[in-house]
Amino acid sequence: xxxxxxxxxxxxxxxxxxxxxxxxxxxxxxxxxxxxxxxxxxxxxxxxxxxxxxxxxxxxxxxxxxxxxxxxxxxxxxxxxxxxxxxxxxxxxxxxxxxxxxxxxxxxxxxxxxxxxxxxxxxxxxxxxxxxxxxxxxxxxxxxxxxxxxxxxxxxxxxxxxxxxxxxxxxxxxxxxxxxxxxxxxxxxxxxxxxxxxxxxxxxxxxxxxxxxxxxxxxxxxxxxxxxxxx
Numbered sequence: 001x002x003x004x005x006x007x008x009x010x011x012x013x014x015x016x017x018x019x020x021x022x023x024x025x026x027x028x029x030x031x032x033x034x035x036x037x038x039x040x041x042x043x044x045x046x047x048x049x050x051x052x053x054x055x056x057x058x059x060x061x062x063x064x065x066x067x068x069x070x071x072x073x074x075x076x077x078x079x080x081x082x083x084x085x086x087x088x089x090x091x092x093x094x095x096x097x098x099x100x101x102x103x104x105x106x107x108x109x110x111x112x113x114x115x116x117x118x119x120x121x122x123x124x125x126x127x128x129x130x131x132x133x134x135x136x137x138x139x140x141x142x143x144x145x146x147x148x149x150x151x152x153x154x155x156x157x158x159x160x161x162x163x164x165x166x167x168x169x170x171x172x173x174x175x176x177x178x179x180x181x182x183x184x185x186x187x188x189x190x191x192x193x194x195x196x197x198x199x200x201x202x203x204x205x206x207x208x209x210x211x212x213x214x215x216x217x218x219x220x221x222x223x224x225x226x227x228x229x230x231x
Contacts, residue, residue, distance in 0.1 A: 026110065026111070026112050026113055027050075027112075027113070028050055028051045029050040029058070029105045029106075029107055029110060029111070029112035030050045030104075030105065030112040030113050030115050031047040031048065031049065031050055031060065031103045031104070031105055031112065031115040032047065032048040032049070032050060032051075032115070033046075033047060033048045034046075034047040034101065034102065034103050034115045034116065034117050035047075035117050035118065035120075036088075036092075036099075036101065036117055036120040036125070038120075038122055038125055038126040038127065039126060039127050039128075039129065040126065040127075040128060040129055040149045040150070040151065040152070040163065041089070041093075041095055041122055041126050041151055041152055041163075042087075042089050042152050043087075043088050043089045043092045043120075043122055043126070044085050044086070044087055044088070044089075045062060045064075045078075045085065045086045045087075045088050045101045045103070045117065046084060046085045047060070047084055047085075047103050047115065048084065049084070049105070050105055050112060057107055057108070058082070058105045058106060058107040059080045059081060059082055059105070059106050059107075060078070060080075060081050060082070060083070060084075060086075060103050060104070060105050060106075061074075061078070061079055061080065061103065061104050061105075061106070062074075062075040062078035062079065062081070062086045062088075062101065062102070062103055063075065063101070063102050063103075063114075064088055064091050064092070064099060064100065064101045064102075065099070065100055066094075066097050066098070066099055067097070067098035067099065067100060067119055072102070073091070075088065075091065086101075086103075088101060089152045092120070092122055093152075095121075095122040095123040095126075095166065096121065096122075096123045097121070097122075098119045098120065098121045099119070099120050099121070099122075100116055100117055100119060100120070101116070101117045101120070102114045102115060102116040102117065103115050123166065124216070127220075128148075128149060128163060128167075128211060128213065128218075128220045129149040129220060129221070130149075130209065130210055130211065130220045130221050130222055130223035130224075131146045131147060131148060131149070131171060131209050131210070131211050131220070131223055132146070132147040132148075132149065132223070133145070133146055133147075133207070133208075133209050133223050133226060135207055135226050135228060137228060137230070138195075140199060140201065140230060140231075141195055141196060141197045141199065142175075142195070142196040142199065142205070142207065142228065143193065143194075143195055143196075144173055144187075144193070144194040144195075144196060144207055144209070145192065145193055146171050146173075146192045146193070146194070146209055147192065148162050148163040148164050148169060148211070149163060150162075151163060167213050167215065167216075168190075168213070168214055168215060169190065169211050169212070169213060170188060170189060170190060170211065170212040170213075170214060171187065171188070171189065171190065171191070171192065171194070171209060171210075171211060171212075172185060172187070172188045172209060172210050172211070172212060172219075173185070173186050173187040173188075173194050173196070173207065173208075173209045174186065174207070174208050174209070174222075175196055175205055175206070175207050176205065176206040176207075176208070176225070177200070177203065177204075177205060178203070178204040178205065178206060178227070179200075179203055179204065188212075199230050200230065201230055201231065202230065202231070203229075203230050204227060204228070204229050204230075205227065205228055205230065206225040206226065206227040206228075207225065207226050207227075207228075208222050208223055208224075208225045208226075209222070209223045210222045210223065
């Protein structure tokens with residue numbers, strides 16, 4: 001029969017070995033590059049698999065909270081998901097609040113530690129798409145009508161709320177004379193209806209627009225060019 005002090009030493013050695021073996025495994029399962037990607041206040045949590053994970057052998061669990069809160073909340077639609085993303089738009093709809101998200105992985109009965117995002121504030125970090133642009137010819141001129149991108153439904157706490165209600169937006173409109181291969185900025189301001197005049201007959205023109213956010217010193221990408229022939 002093993003002496004008590006030998007048995008106790010055996011137990012301590014056994015558990016230390018288990019802990020030492022489990023910790024690297026948990027670390028290798030831990031999701032990588034956990035971060036929010038936000039466009040027009042569509043706020044998507046994204047991550048990459050841990051070093052030990054390949055294929056679809058793992059599932060993920062997502063939680064979120066507002067900065068300063070102690071309690072994390074489960075995202076039920078992403079509790080046990082096999083995807084590498086989770087839509088948290090509705091859960092982060094107060095766009096001036098700072099949020100955190102976190103993810104853990106499970107595979108073959110083992111669970112990783114939680115991997116947390118940096119602090120995320122939608123108002124500050126979302127990227128705005130180019131304006132939607134429509135063009136109509138009127139007596140040799142072009143009438144350009146601009147619209148800001150639509151908000152996700154979860155952000156519309158009141159009807160008819162648009163991105164313009166959250167930011168000061170400046171529209172910039174450029175016209176390209178295709179025969180001269182020359183671009184000219186023809187408008188910069190807050191109006192959403194712009195008339196482009198003094199166009200040369202029997203010429204081809206393309207129009208492109210972008211939005212600028214003065215408070216953040218940030219501009220959108222340009223819209224797709226729309227081209228017309230002036231009769």
